[in-house]
Amino acid sequence: MSIFTTPLPQLGTADLLELLEQKAVENVRLEFKLEIPSKDETLKKLSAFANTFGGFMVIGAKAPSKDGRIEDLPGVDEQSGCKQTISQWCFGGASPPLSAEVSDPIPVPAGNGKVCYVIYVAESDVAPHFLNGRSGVWVRTDEFSARFETRLADENELRHLLDRRNFVLEHRAALLERARRRLAAYTVKKYPTAAGISRRVGARLELSIAPRFPTRPICGQRDLKTIVRGSQVSWRGVGFPQPSNIVSQHESEIVLQPTRGLSIFEANVWGMLFYSALIEDEENAPSDAKGTSAIHLYRFAGYVLVFLHHAEKMLRELGYSGPIVIETTLTSILEVPWAYMEMGNWLEFRPGSELDDNVTFEIATSTEALHENPDLVAMDVFRFVFFSVNWPGLIDTTDKLQNLVRAGYTYNSWS
Numbered sequence: 526m527s528i529f530t531t532p533l534p535q536l537g538t539a540d541l542l543e544l545l546e547q548k549a550v551e552n553v554r555l556e557f558k559l560e561i562p563s564k565d566e567t568l569k570k571l572s573a574f575a576n577t578f579g580g581f582m583v584i585g586a587k588a589p590s591k592d593g594r595i596e597d598l599p600g601v602d603e604q605s606g607c608k609q610t611i612s613q614w615c616f617g618g619a620s621p622p623l624s625a626e627v628s629d630p631i632p633v634p635a636g637n638g639k640v641c642y643v644i645y646v647a648e649s650d651v652a653p654h655f656l657n658g659r660s661g662v663w664v665r666t667d668e669f670s671a672r673f674e675t676r677l678a679d680e681n682e683l684r685h686l687l688d689r690r691n692f693v694l695e696h697r698a699a700l701l702e703r704a705r706r707r708l709a710a711y712t713v714k715k716y717p718t719a720a721g722i723s724r725r726v727g728a729r730l731e732l733s734i735a736p737r738f739p740t741r742p743i744c745g746q747r748d749l750k751t752i753v754r755g756s757q758v759s760w761r762g763v764g765f766p767q768p769s770n771i772v773s774q775h776e777s778e779i780v781l782q783p784t785r786g787l788s789i790f791e792a793n794v795w796g797m798l799f800y801s802a803l804i805e806d807e808e809n810a811p812s813d814a815k816g817t818s819a820i821h822l823y824r825f826a827g828y829v830l831v832f833l834h835h836a837e838k839m840l841r842e843l844g845y846s847g848p849i850v851i852e853t854t855l856t857s858i859l860e861v862p863w864a865y866m867e868m869g870n871w872l873e874f875r876p877g878s879e880l881d882d883n884v885t886f887e888i889a890t891s892t893e894a895l896h897e898n899p900d901l902v903a904m905d906v907f908r909f910v911f912f913s914v915n916w917p918g919l920i921d922t923t924d925k926l927q928n929l930v931r932a933g934y935t936y937n938s939w940s
Contacts, residue, residue: 528581529554533626533645541641542634544583544595551593553665554580559587560601561642565656567611568618571646572654573663573675575623576686579648580665585633585641600639603630607642619654621738622848650693650740653678653686662686693738697797701733701852704791704799707779715787726787727805728820728858730828732906734836735797737848737889742794744843746776752842753778753792758835761938765831766790784828790835796845800832805861819874820858822865826933829906833899846892853906854885858914877914884913900930 527540551557556570561584574580585600604610608627615623623646630640653662661677678686708731716726736743744752750773757764766783773779777793788802804825805818833851840849859882867873878884886909888902895902904926911920920926934940 528583528643533628533643536628536631536643538632538634541583541586541598541631544586545598545634549595551588554578556580556582557586557588557593557595558582558584559599560584561604561607564614564618568614568623568656569663569675571615571623571625571644572619572656573665574646575649575654576652576662576678577648577665579646582644583641584644585639598633598635598641600633600635600637600641603640604642611644618657620657621649621651621654623654624649624847651690651738653683653690690738693740696795697735697737697739697850700735700739700793700795700797701799704733704777704793704797705731707774707777707791708789708799708801711781711789712787725857727803727818728861729787729856730800730802730804730825731852731854731856732800732829732832732836733797733850733852733854734833734840734895735850735852736795736845737850739795739797742776743796743845744794746773746778746794749792749794749843750778752839753780756835756839756842758831758838759937759939760784760831761936765835792839796840796843798836798839800828800836802828804828804855805857819862819864820877822863822929823932823936826903826907826929827936830900830903830930830933831937833895833903833906837895837899840892841896848889848891849895851888851890851902851906852885853888853909854883855910855913856883858882858884863914863916875916879915881913884910886913903930903933 527543528536531540549555554574561567562570570582574582585598586595587597587599588595607630611625611627615625626645628643630642633639633641655662662683663675664678664682666674666676712726754768754771757766757768759765766780768780770781771778772781776795777791780790782788783790784802786803789799791797791799804820806821806824840846858878860879861877862874863877864872864874888905888909890902890905904920907926907929908920911917919929
């Protein structure tokens with residue numbers, strides 16, 4: 526049947542007529558519905574497809590319950606915003622969100638003004654999908670009848686689905702680890718060791734923004750190269766990233782020194798973006814502080830903001846939409862003071878981390894949140910960071926967080 530091979534946007538009345546002529550029967554990948562089901566019923570059916578082998582739901586098709594064989598295509602009235610409604614159900618009603626394609630309204634063969642809709646869900650690499658507010662995981666089977674039915678997964682099926690999801694999560698962790706190895710190799714080139722003794726490089730910020738479930742490449746490396754080279758955002762009069770030194774590595778495009786000092790930006794075909802910059806500076810260091818350098822508060826805020834604003838543009842250009850994970854890491858921060866201006870132009874200093882030399886945390890969000898307001902996402906990063914370095918008084922009110930964002934804007938030379 527052409528419904529299984531024809532791209533959804535190309536499905537037409539002839540493809541529906543073929544279902545009738547071949548007397549198609551519901552199976553593990555096909556279901557007929559006379560009317561658009563309720564939200565709960567739709568999510569149950571679509572999640573069962575995603576958790577099993579993928580499949581198609583044809584809305585506006587009549588099939589007797591005794592055998593599930595199609596006998597007519599009466600259709601339904603055209604629904605305004607049908608695609609958006611079902612997409613919203615799938616994004617907000619399941620965890621992880623379901624990815625469903627919805628066809629345009631397809632006129633029925635009778636030509637009576639009615640239409641059919643076809644919804645397609647692929648077999649999911651991030652199964653199991655749990656429905657919000659429901660217990661258990663739904664799969665598609667014919668174990669209890671001659672027809673394929675949606676039922677709850679048993680223990681063995683659930684373990685299989687969880688193993689599939691764990692593989693994807695391990696892949697995301699491996700992509701990040703590879704980016705860190707590349708950063709380490711670049712650091713050694715910039716700061717070679719002497720006589721086998723490692724040199725202390727200084728406190729560093731790492732920010733990784735990646736699809737929560739990187740199941741497949743979202744672009745080719747040639748397209749990635751073009752996007753990276755054209756992805757600059759305004760920053761301190763020179764733009765970020767500064768494209769002076771771009772190298773290609775397996776699955777990735779990497780900008781070496783996209784900001785001042787030791788820094789790196791990597792984008793890979795899986796949609797992961799990795800930013801790192803040295804945040805410790807010997808300029809204006811306190812004479813009585815341990816060591817000879819400090820982290821400048823406003824430059825740090827500017828880096829977080831420009832990384833997130835640039836990531837928003839990159840993800841939009843890459844065409845990725847969905848859940849993302851932002852992982853932030855601070856390294857070598859133990860007892861490194863923070864520099865800031867409290868009043869006038871006098872530089873003040875605050876003690877740094879008392880006990881932790883490294884700190885890592887994750888924020889789960891979505892591309893929609895990043896597109897809508899990257900500054901709000903930055904505020905979430907600031908909350909975690911400054912609580913972690915024993916400076917909660919800097920971020921304990923919305924006004925203080927907004928002041929920090931404004932300071933970062935000033936550092937970045939943004940209006």
